[in-house]
Amino acid sequence: EKKVDAAAAPSPEKSAFVKLTYLERSALAKCSVAKQLFELMASKKTNLCLSIDLTKSAEILRVVDEVGPYICLLKTHADIIEDFDGSFIEGLLALAQKHNFLIFEDRKFADIGNTVTLQYSKGIHKIIEWSDITNAHCIPGEGVISGLAKCGKAFPKPRGLLLLAQMSSAGNLLTPPYVEKVWGMATASDFVAGFICQEATLGGNSKLDPAFIYMTPGVQVGSKGDALGQQYRDPDQAIFKDLCDVIIVGRGIYESPNAAQTAQSYMDLGWSAYEKRLTPQ
Amino acid sequence: EKKVDAAAAPSPEKSAFVKLTYLERSALAKCSVAKQLFELMASKKTNLCLSIDLTKSAEILRVVDEVGPYICLLKTHADIIEDFDGSFIEGLLALAQKHNFLIFEDRKFADIGNTVTLQYSKGIHKIIEWSDITNAHCIPGEGVISGLAKCGKAFPKPRGLLLLAQMSSAGNLLTPPYVEKVWGMATASDFVAGFICQEATLGGNSKLDPAFIYMTPGVQVGSKGDALGQQYRDPDQAIFKDLCDVIIVGRGIYESPNAAQTAQSYMDLGWSAYEKRLTPQ
Numbered sequence: 125e126k127k128v129d130a131a132a133a134p135s136p137e138k139s140a141f142v143k144l145t146y147l148e149r150s151a152l153a154k155c156s157v158a159k160q161l162f163e164l165m166a167s168k169k170t171n172l173c174l175s176i177d178l179t180k181s182a183e184i185l186r187v188v189d190e191v192g193p194y195i196c197l198l199k200t201h202a203d204i205i206e207d208f209d210g211s212f213i214e215g216l217l218a219l220a221q222k223h224n225f226l227i228f229e230d231r232k233f234a235d236i237g238n239t240v241t242l243q244y245s246k247g248i249h250k251i252i253e254w255s256d257i258t259n260a261h262c263i264p265g266e267g268v269i270s271g272l273a274k275c276g277k278a279f280p281k282p283r284g285l286l287l288l289a290q291m292s293s294a295g296n297l298l299t300p301p302y303v304e305k306v307w308g309m310a311t312a313s314d315f316v317a318g319f320i321c322q323e324a325t326l327g328g329n330s331k332l333d334p335a336f337i338y339m340t341p342g343v344q345v346g347s348k349g350d351a352l353g354q355q356y357r358d359p360d361q362a363i364f365k366d367l368c369d370v371i372i373v374g375r376g377i378y379e380s381p382n383a384a385q386t387a388q389s390y391m392d393l394g395w396s397a398y399e400k401r402l403t404p405q
Numbered sequence: 406e407k408k409v410d411a412a413a414a415p416s417p418e419k420s421a422f423v424k425l426t427y428l429e430r431s432a433l434a435k436c437s438v439a440k441q442l443f444e445l446m447a448s449k450k451t452n453l454c455l456s457i458d459l460t461k462s463a464e465i466l467r468v469v470d471e472v473g474p475y476i477c478l479l480k481t482h483a484d485i486i487e488d489f490d491g492s493f494i495e496g497l498l499a500l501a502q503k504h505n506f507l508i509f510e511d512r513k514f515a516d517i518g519n520t521v522t523l524q525y526s527k528g529i530h531k532i533i534e535w536s537d538i539t540n541a542h543c544i545p546g547e548g549v550i551s552g553l554a555k556c557g558k559a560f561p562k563p564r565g566l567l568l569l570a571q572m573s574s575a576g577n578l579l580t581p582p583y584v585e586k587v588w589g590m591a592t593a594s595d596f597v598a599g600f601i602c603q604e605a606t607l608g609g610n611s612k613l614d615p616a617f618i619y620m621t622p623g624v625q626v627g628s629k630g631d632a633l634g635q636q637y638r639d640p641d642q643a644i645f646k647d648l649c650d651v652i653i654v655g656r657g658i659y660e661s662p663n664a665a666q667t668a669q670s671y672m673d674l675g676w677s678a679y680e681k682r683l684t685p686q
Contacts (some may be wrong), residue, residue, distance in 0.1 A: 131416075177520065179527045202498065203530060234515040234542050236574040239423055239458065242485040246460045248529050249484060254599040259514050263569075265576035293517040295546035297586055305578055 134405075136383065141324070141332040142401050146171075150368075152335045157256050157284030157400055158317035161226055161337060163359065165196045165370075168224060171398055172391045173197035173339065175230070175374035179204050181212040185219065187378050192223025194387040197257070197339075199228045199372055202249045210403045213254045232288065236264055237271030252279055259286040262306045270334035273315035284317030289326045292342030292356070303329040312335065324367035332367070340368035344376035345393070359390060363397035415686075421612040422605070422648065423682050424565055427452070430650075435617045438537050438565030439598035441505055442618060446651075449505055452644065452679055453672045454478035454620065456511070456655035460485050466500065468659050473504025475668040478538070478620075480509045480653055483530045494535045496548040498659070510536035513569065518552030531559055540567040540601055543587045551556045553598035565598035566674045570607045573623030585608040591617065605648035613648070621649035625657035626674070640671060645677035 134142070144152075150162035165171055166239065174195045177328075179183050198220070202208055220227055229251045240260070245252045252258075253273055258286060260268050263354045269285065276283035289306045291297050307329050310316040318337030324330060344356040356376075362368045371394045373387075380386040422581030425433075429464070446452055455476045459465050465486065469479060479501070483489055501508055503607040510526035510532045514521045521541070524532045532541075532555055541549050550566065557564035570587045571579050579587075588610050590596040605611060637657075643649045653677045654668075661667040 151589065177523065179523065201520060201524065203528040204440065204520075205528055230516075232515045234513045234544075235511075237571070239485075240480060240503070242458065247484040247611055248489050261542065261544055263515075263542055263578050265574045265578065266574055267574050267576070291517070291545055293546045293548050295548070295665070297546065297583055299542050301580070302578055324468050 137332045138367070141334055143404075144334050144368070145394040145402065146398075147402065148336050149337070153337070154186040154314040155284040155317040156282035157226070158335070158337050160256070160282055160379045161196060161317070161370075164208070164224065164226065165212045168196060169395055170194055170196045170391045171370050171394045172387065173199050173228065173370050173372040174387065175199040175341065175372050175379055176206065176378060177201055177374055178378065179206050181205055181207045181209075181215070185212070186218070187383055188219050189223075189375060190217055191387040192225060192382040193379040194391040195225050196225075197226050197228050197370060199230050199374075200255070202229055202231075202251065202255075204305060208248065218253060223312050225252060226256040228257040228259070228286070231258050231260075233258065233260040233268055233272060234263055235268065237267030237274075240268055240271040241275050244272050252283065256282065257284050257286060259288060260301075261288045262309050266309055266312075269309055269313050269315065273313060276315055283315075285313075285315050286318055286320050286337075286339060287316055288318040289330075290322040292322060292340075298324070300327055300329060303327055307331075309320070318369075321368065322366060324369070337370065339372055340366065341374075343373050343390075345390070360397045360400075361395040363394055364401050369398075369400070407480065418613045419648070420466055422615055425615050426683065427650070429609075429612050430618070434614050435595040435600070435616070436495050436565040436598040437465070437563035440509070441537070442562055442590045442598070442651075445505065445507065447485060449477060450676055451475055451477045451672045452651050452675045453668065454480050454653040455658055455668065456480040456622065456653050457659060458482055458485065458655055459659065460487050460589050460622060462486055462488045462490075462496070466493070468664055469497070469500050470504075471665040472668040473500055473506060473667070474659060475672040476504075476506050478507050478509050480655075481536070482508055483512075484533065487560050487609075489529065498535060507537040508535060509538040509540070512539050512541075514539065514541040514553060515544055516549065518548030519553075521552040521557050522547055533557065533564065536566050537563065538567060538598060540569060543583075543590050547590055547593075547679070550590055550594050550596065554594060559595055564596075566594075566596050567599055567601050567620060568597055569616075570600040570611075571603040571650050572601070573603060573621075581608055581610060584608055588612075599650075601651065603647060605650070617627045618651065619649045620651040620653055621647065622655075623654040624652040624654050624671075626671070640674040641678045641681075644675055645682050648682070650679075 428447040
């Protein structure tokens with residue numbers, strides 16, 4: 125009921141926020157990769173991110189080639205891929221160029237500054253070299269952001285960071301005082317592209333700053349959750365009601381019998397919800 | 406001053422806790438790998454964990470072979486190793502057997518249950534296959550523990566999990582209400598071996614349950630911190646005053662000119678602090 129009331133009498137912040145197109149947001153963004161992604165979303169007319177949690181590189185590349193035309197962003201978990209190697213990354217980057225999307229390694233960095241700089245740039249995965257965007261939990265304190273920013277800003281291509289502000293899993297510990305701290309850390313760093321969240325208001329802790337990009341997981345049509353605490357909602361709820369910018373869809377697409385067709389329908393639902401949001405109420 | 410007062414008039418919980426030897430703790434532990442580690446510490450007379458944050462496998466194996474005789478546990482970051490492969494793991498497991506220590510991959514899992522099961526058992530690193538112990542942040546909710554426990558308990562060798570209850574990095578967000586939740590999740594799962602913390606009281610949120618093992622990072626002699634927010638204290642402070650069981654020492658050992666000698670001196674300091682703790686005050 126609180127949400128219905130808020131929609132009936134939107135705050136000045138919300139009224140200003142919903143009027144802005146992704147292209148206008150691109151001009152406002154401080155993080156270079158957020159600018160790039162907003163532009164791409166506007167030109168390609170998609171706010172859909174595919175989350176690919178498969179473990180074989182050939183299967184991943186096959187699904188990404190099918191779904192690539194409909195997405196602005198591909199979210200990966202490099203560390204679950206059994207045969208991860210240089211040729212897989214070459215294949216992935218070729219598909220990103222062919223279909224025009226960015227890559228987001230969902231690493232959820234959560235260590236001290238010295239360690240995350242090594243985890244971001246070293247090892248087998250060398251995330252910084254192929255992933256435009258990555259993400260982090262703020263739990264270790266501000267050092268996790270400055271550690272990643274130190275490498276990311278020195279890298280020759282645009283790189284940026286999403287902060288985990290809300291999660292869709294049951295019983296998570298991202299409480300309002302925690303989110304307030306996340307918001308404070310985000311506004312202090314131009315390496316921060318935006319947030320992983322459930323709603324752009326971050327439960328009342330965000331000033332709905334249009335310079336940030338708000339991405340939301342746990343989006344699926346016709347499913348309420350899984351056995352391990354994941355909770356779902358639909359694209360209209362996520363974009364129109366909860367004011368997120370990018371919907372992240374995983375199993376709902378790659379486990380469907382026709383991944384391309386399903387992706388296209390998620391893209392259409394996400395884009396309609398965005399256009400509805402732009403329309404004066 | 407609070408700490409001096411607490412030492413002068415210890416609580417009944419503290420009085421009971423400090424009397425127990427590692428061997429007695431082994432009998433009390435519910436997690437199989439905690440039992441194993443307590444026993445190993447008692448027989449090898451060391452509560453030292455080497456944290457190895459080097460990026461070349463040959464260098465890691467060389468240092469571990471030198472330092473192996475003095476440690477109960479080796480803490481790794483597999484994802485920063487440039488040439489990680491099967492032969493490195495073979496080498497590491499051979500050294501673990503030769504020198505009698507366990508392995509703890511400091512992965513800091515922090516995702517939903519479905520994802521962490523994949524991150525734990527799949528990918529290039531296959532952490533579950535070689536790492537006796539791993540760790541997780543409770544931020545995603547209880548699903549992170551049940552996801553890891555599902556794989557860990559089905560694995561044919563003892564496996565266990567440490568929960569991040571406190572960190573040594575500046576401005577971290579592990580607040581008392583957060584730690585209270587961590588404690589609740591720990592006591593609900595026999596896959597939890599213990600905690601990564603600064604003090605076994607977890608800032609007043611632990612009941613000093615001797616069935617858990619309390620490990621502490623940020624231990625170094627003669628250094629106060631680094632440029633990215635890491636803060637240090639010495640072994641006596643960590644074991645005698647803060648009641649931790651295992652001291653985790655990294656750069657203090659492997660960046661020293663004689664790693665073996667330095668490790669031996671940390672081992673001696675850690676063991677003396679433990680014996681002092683056992684001595685009636």
